[in-house]
Amino acid sequence: MKDSLFIKAALSQQTERPPVWMMRQAGRFMPEYWEIKNKYSFLEMCKTPEIAADVTMLPVDLLGIDAAILFSDILVTGEAMGGDLSFEQGVGPKFANPVRTAQDIDALDVDVTHRLQYVADAIKVIQQRLSALGDKQIPLIGFAGAPFTVMSYLVEGGSSKDFKLTKLMINNHPELAHKLLSKIATVTADYLNLQIAAGVNAVQIFDSWALALSWDDYTEFSHRYINEIISKLNRKDIPVISFCKGSSVFAPLMAEAKPDVVSIDWNVDLRDIKQRLPQGMAVQGNLDPFILYADKKVIKEKIHRLFERMRGEKGFIFNLGHGIMPDIPFDNVKYAIEVVKEFRY
Incomplete structure (x- = not known):
């Protein structure tokens, strides 16, 4: 994969253009995704290697992106530890047995990689499909949810707008x-190493709800555990990407955990953040995903403006500041990728 634009950029090497992939690129904005989703439950899709591979390959085949990302979910670790996980249409993930007491935490398992073997199996199928593309060199990104984000789902019992129960725990019962975060961190490091052993070419840690935290709480209840996870990874030749909503604020702390790439949301000037990070640390981002609803002329202008801003900077992967929304027109996503791929420094 050394000739892959994505791997080169992730390792802060010179590229002729920024590589492109997009968070949630194998998702609900594609009719082809729904053709599969209408036949299976979401967890069936995640747990059946051939189906997970089919979904992972959709953006490779239909969009021509520069990197694939494993089709799975950040909450499979919580389920493997003992969470009773389900996904409801229009509601999202639910844990029927929330974790709120010392007894609940004690009941969670940490030796669970055997329960996540289906992910390793999916990775092997996907890599067979990617290698069949010949010289294209499309790397596969594995991923996991960060401990604070997984904790919030376990404690709240699902999605939350205010994270009240999670914040009560960190304030009243730190x-x-x-104890809970430590268990999740152990499982997450093991899980990412399982993915690396199975053949992913890079990994990304998603802290989707870090923005709910103050600076001090992020330092104590999120950064500390991401730092622990990254320190345990078998990361030789495997770039590590750290992403959180709130990265425009927390990027200096994120950098202290020594990822290869910090993925940045859309609330900040990307060049400014890049120049404040340690030398040789790449950035990923940071187009506002809502721009993909706009006219194609606007999409092109906004991408070119970002690229001109980043001109001369090594280590830049084009992505969105967060994921693609389900109702963004497929043609707009495809057009944005074409704009990126036609660009040359």
């Missing part, structure tokens, strides 16, 4: 929060 010792319980740390």
